[in-house]
Amino acid sequence: MSTAPVPSSVRDAGPVVLEIVEGTLASVEREVETAIARTSRSPMIRDAHDFRAGIHDRRLRKLTGRSYSALVHPVARDFPLETMRPGDVFFHNDVYESEGGIGHLPDLCVTVPVFHDDGDGRGPRVVAFVQAFGHHDDIGGACPGSMPSGATSVFEEGLMVPPIRLWDQGVPNRAALRIMTRNSRMPESLAADLDAECSACLMGARRLADLFRRYGRATVEACFDAILDKTTETYRREILAKIPDGSYVWEDYAEHDGVDPPRLHTQRITLTKLPDRIVIDFTGTSPQARGPINHCGDYADGNFLKKWLAPVLRNLADTPERMAELDVNEGVVPLIEMRFPPKGTLLTPVFPAPTNARTFVILRLLGVLAGVLAKAVDGRMPADQETIRYTGVHGTDAAGVPYLMREVLGGGSGGRPHADGEDTVHIVPDSRNLPTEFTESRFPFLVERLGLAVDSGGPGLHRGGLGYEKHIRMLRDARFMSVADRSILACWGVRGGRAGRPFQVTIDPGGPNEREMAGLVDGEPVRAGEVIRIRTTGGGGWGDPLDRDVEAVVRDVRCGKVSRAAAFSDYGVVINGPTDAPRHDPAATERQRARLRAERPADRPFFDRGPGYATLSGGAAHAEVDRL
Structure with missing residues (x-):
């Protein structure tokens, strides 16, 4: 039981009211997201659920911790709180004027202030905010989907909208909405999605206003303080205390930027653990790319980035159950200090550098932080994962109507100190692949296969999770698009675990026009009848695969997750018997494992990056930072 002092804010609010307020915040956030999902129109929002809601107090602190926002x-x-009025809705998607909260132009953000009248004659005042942002189909730009892989400036990526008052005291700004929909190739779905998000956030604002009317502003705000104080104290006591004081360095890489030839675009973290906080220094990160993989992370002292990276720290919790209980809200911000290099790097790009594929940086940073923590805690962190990439097709249907089908496909998560990685994880909570029944009824193609990509998970004592394998047969000529990294590099393994398989797209596999696609593709022509085979990344393995329980390997073979060939070459397990009842040969397995141990180098690095690293490093098998 904790002996930490109880924050005064908890004592002021009372434990029962505190529990009610905290539960109400979670309920309102969930209700807003449910309303958006039920009333939006685009597949990306309605079906893939690539959106998030968040609740913030009048001091702009994020109160809810289920996900990022x-x-x-x-x-x-741009709009002082005293100028806001009930019924106002604010909108923005401008990357460079978003203080780091918006990563690329298709992420449209709606913000609604919450009002409360204290009865002091001053009228209603802003006491909180309800916000939603999500990835929308199209906001203009050089290609369908507003994510041109060859963009060299943000002006090619779509319409930039700085913060504006989209609704003025309940009255929508029809002119602004018309400008936005006029710039979109999917105007109807854009208009419907924005209407869904505005209405849902206004509903959420009413729910929060009821909370303030019930308990009064002083009590509710005391609960807000208590919620954040609890997070700060919990992370300091349960998480930061597990990191030994000192400095640790690690780096990882994006592999291409869509413009220049593939190379290692470095993202480096020097983590310094101090008694009361951690310092994350990004010095050593590569210069900004000419292509669209840059991310504006340094605004507001890295406020967004702190909350984006903080979930990685939860892996240091004592148990998986405790990890799931830890929220990430503004309470983590005082525990993290960020130091950024001067302007002009991947994390500090200079306007108008393009940013539409900024996932290559912000997703990689999750892995860099996990890697540097693994060095600090003797590998007690999961191996790497790459659980988001956009793939899709666009063209015209049988009626001559243009369409865009794009989805976010996940990949396998990394093996963990206590368990295998999860299969086909999506990094956006509650997001998912598009249902086959829906896509086949709406778009001119057939989904001939959707399942796990065999052997994609990195071998290990605890295997990396598997990615997707999806086969799409086009019924009409179309164009394929992809925004994906890890097509050369792989998700790294740790502490003896090996890297997973990289992302791969093959068009017309086994046919006369078979061709491999790069990770960044805008509009590769695909003829009617051709198949697009998509295999997403597998997570890295954790621990020595030759120490994996033999029966676990047999089970993986029986379930179709690991082939017999991989069981032999990666795990040293010799499998006999029929497909539906495989069994291992104990004597042959012992001999094979002994042979594999004798053949491998004695001085292996702590991290395994897979064979793709040598392709971009000039032949080196690993980086200098890969050793403890």
């Missing part, structure tokens, strides 16, 4: 800072910067 954008920031209120740019809205409050």
Whole structure:
């Protein structure tokens, strides 16, 4: 039981009211997201669920911790709170004016202030904010989907909208909405999605206003303080205390930027653990890319980035159950200090550098932080994962109507100190692949296979999770698009675990026009009848695969997750018997494992990056930072 002092904010609010307020915040956030999912129109929002809601207080602090969200800072910067009125809805998607909360232009953000009248004669005042942002189909730009892989400036990526008042005291700004829909190739779905998000956030604002009316502003705000204080104290006591004081360095890489030839685009973290906080220094990160893989992370002292990276720290919790209980809200911000290199790097790009594929940086940073923590805690962190990439097709249907089908496909998560990685994980909570029944009824193609990509998970004592394998047969000529990294490099393994398989797209596999696609593709022609085979990344393995329980390997073979050939070459397990009842040969397995141990180098690095690293490093099998 904790002996930490109880924050005064908890004592002021009372434990029962505190529990009610905290539960109400979670309920309102969930209700807003449910309303958006039920009333939006685009597949990306309605079906794939690539959106998030968040609740913030009047001091712009994020109160809810189920997922990440954008920031209120740019809205409050351009519209002082005292100028806001009930019924107002604010909107923005401008990357460079978003204080780091918006990563690329298709992420549209809606913010609604919550009002409460204290009865002091001053009228209603802003006491909180409800916000939603999500990835929308199209906001203009050089290609369908507003993510041109060869963009060299943000002006090619679509319409930029700085913070504006989209609704004024309940009255929508029809002119602004018309400008936005006029710039979109999918105007009807864009208009419907925005209407769904505005209405849902207004509903959420009413729910929160009821909470303030019930308990009063002083009590509710005391609960807000208590919620954040609890997070700060919990992370300091349960998480930071597990990191030994000192400095640790690690780096990882994006592999291509869509413009220049593939190379290692470095993202480096020097983690310094101090008694009261951690310092994350990004010095050593590569210069900004010419292509669209840059991310504006340094605004507002890295406020967004702190909350984006903080979930990685939860892996240091004592148990998986405890990990799931830890929220990430503004309470983590005081525990993390960020130091950024000067302007002009992947994390500090200079306007108008393109940013539409910024996932290559912000997703990689999750892995870099996990890697540097693994060095600090003797590998007691999961191996790497790459659980988001956009793939899709666009063209015209039988009626001559243009369409865009794009989905977010996940990959396998990394093996963990206590368990295998999870299969086909999507990094956006509650997001998912598009249902086959829906896509086949709406778009001119057939989904001939959707399942696990065999052997994609990195071998290990605890195997990496598997990625997807999806086969799409086009019924009409179309164009394929992809925004994906890890097509050369792989998700790294740790502490003896090996890297997973990289992302791969093959068009017309086994046919006369078979061709491999790069990770960044805008519009590769695909003829009617051709198949697009998509295999997403597998997570890295954790621990020595030759120490994996033999029966676990047999089970993986029986379930179709590991082939017999991989069981032999990666795990040293010799499998006999029929497909539906495989069994291992104990004597042959012992001999094979002994042979594999004798053949491998004695001085292996702590991290395994897979064979793709040598392709981009000039032949080196690993980086200098890969050893403890």
